[in-house]
Amino acid sequence: MVVIRALEERILAQGKVLPGEILKVGDFLNQQIDPNLLMQMGDEIASLYKDAGVTKILTIESSGIAVAFAAGYSMGVPVVFAKKHASINLSDDIITSQVFSYTHQKTYDIVVSNEYIRPEDTVLIVDDFLAKGNALQGLIDIITKAGAKLAGAAIAIEKGFQGGGDRFRAKGVRVESLAIIESMTDDSLTFRDNG
Amino acid sequence: MVVIRALEERILAQGKVLPGEILKVGDFLNQQIDPNLLMQMGDEIASLYKDAGVTKILTIESSGIAVAFAAGYSMGVPVVFAKKHASINLSDDIITSQVFSYTHQKTYDIVVSNEYIRPEDTVLIVDDFLAKGNALQGLIDIITKAGAKLAGAAIAIEKGFQGGGDRFRAKGVRVESLAIIESMTDDSLTFRDNG
Numbered sequence: 001m002v003v004i005r006a007l008e009e010r011i012l013a014q015g016k017v018l019p020g021e022i023l024k025v026g027d028f029l030n031q032q033i034d035p036n037l038l039m040q041m042g043d044e045i046a047s048l049y050k051d052a053g054v055t056k057i058l059t060i061e062s063s064g065i066a067v068a069f070a071a072g073y074s075m076g077v078p079v080v081f082a083k084k085h086a087s088i089n090l091s092d093d094i095i096t097s098q099v100f101s102y103t104h105q106k107t108y109d110i111v112v113s114n115e116y117i118r119p120e121d122t123v124l125i126v127d128d129f130l131a132k133g134n135a136l137q138g139l140i141d142i143i144t145k146a147g148a149k150l151a152g153a154a155i156a157i158e159k160g161f162q163g164g165g166d167r168f169r170a171k172g173v174r175v176e177s178l179a180i181i182e183s184m185t186d187d188s189l190t191f192r193d194n195g
Numbered sequence: 196m197v198v199i200r201a202l203e204e205r206i207l208a209q210g211k212v213l214p215g216e217i218l219k220v221g222d223f224l225n226q227q228i229d230p231n232l233l234m235q236m237g238d239e240i241a242s243l244y245k246d247a248g249v250t251k252i253l254t255i256e257s258s259g260i261a262v263a264f265a266a267g268y269s270m271g272v273p274v275v276f277a278k279k280h281a282s283i284n285l286s287d288d289i290i291t292s293q294v295f296s297y298t299h300q301k302t303y304d305i306v307v308s309n310e311y312i313r314p315e316d317t318v319l320i321v322d323d324f325l326a327k328g329n330a331l332q333g334l335i336d337i338i339t340k341a342g343a344k345l346a347g348a349a350i351a352i353e354k355g356f357q358g359g360g361d362r363f364r365a366k367g368v369r370v371e372s373l374a375i376i377e378s379m380t381d382d383s384l385t386f387r388d389n390g
Binding site for chain 2: 026027028031032033034035036038039061062065066069070072073076077078079080081083112113115116
């Protein structure tokens with residue numbers, strides 16, 4: 001749990017609250033990356049899901065890639081990232097879903113080649129943030145469409161007060177977040193007790 | 196140099212040549228990621244640049260992030276990734292350049308917050324591919340505009356036959372590519388002797 005304390009301390013020290021309930025953690029997570037902290041977070045995710053039979057990690061570009069990579073390295077499994085729009089580098093054999101982004105106020109397609117998520121896979125979703133849960137729902141859709149098994153989700157920072165994580169937990173989806181923010185204002189930030 | 200052989204073997208085994216001189220290596224580098232291979236590539240990059248005084252790694256979303264993260268972890272320095280368009284999560288204090296993508300046949304802005312590349316930094320650019328060199332030029336522009344020092348570039352796969360890498364080398368920029376493809380057709384792929 002040392003890494004959880006370290007992550008919470010970094011959020012308190014370097015996180016900036018912007019209008020629209022946005023938490024900017026660009027100093028260490030999603031514009032500038034602290035590889036050492038993220039590798040520890042990856043080890044923690046691997047530990048949480050060590051008995052889940054995970055064969056693949058699925059994330060979404062761009063800011064999920066680093067923490068997913070760290071978890072994949074620690075678990076010894078490949079990491080697949082969904083792209084946010086079709087690319088001519090992808091084959092026709094793709095699986096898609098749609099995600100509404102509150103940050104950007106638009107809906108975008110997410111796309112994975114069906115070569116990389118197979119029916120025999122047990123997939124762990126890893127992402128940097130969980131707020132309303134739209135990206136997570138899109139990634140679960142892709143795993144369902146692929147006919148694969150969902151192990152659960154591992155999230156670096158969950159905005160607990162936006163309810164997405166608890167909505168999935170209530171449906172029986174395993175959601176493990178390293179830091180859960182219970183409330184957030186310009187001046188203060190409190191965490192849910194999380195081990 | 197074991198990792199260079201391993202990378203070349205993976206390109207030969209899993210790379211697919213698509214129309215437009217595109218090499219698809221989605222199986223291990225830029226859609227699905229093999230964390231173990233990439234971590235070895237990061238160690239090799241760290242070894243190549245161990246005496247260069249690197250303080251930051253700069254890459255570009257999305258497919259550069261994993262190899263840049265691996266190099267940053269091995270070197271113990273932060274990794275910054277340029278975004279391909281302005282985001283409302285970024286402050287106004289940004290550094291921008293423009294990049295033309297042959298793959299997508301369009302010009303896009305790349306953006307980094309000036310908090311993360313500082314005049315006192317010595318920056319290593321890390322990316323998954325180098326072809327004509329447009330992305331590399333954009334990243335060099337950003338380092339120049341930030342007033343920082345360029346250590347050089349480390350690339351996973353260079354398409355040597357497209358000339359970008361040699362153009363920068365002729366200008367005195369240090370460019371180290373783990374695999375350099377000298378020629379590429381549907382049926383055959385040859386590498387430059389690269390250690």
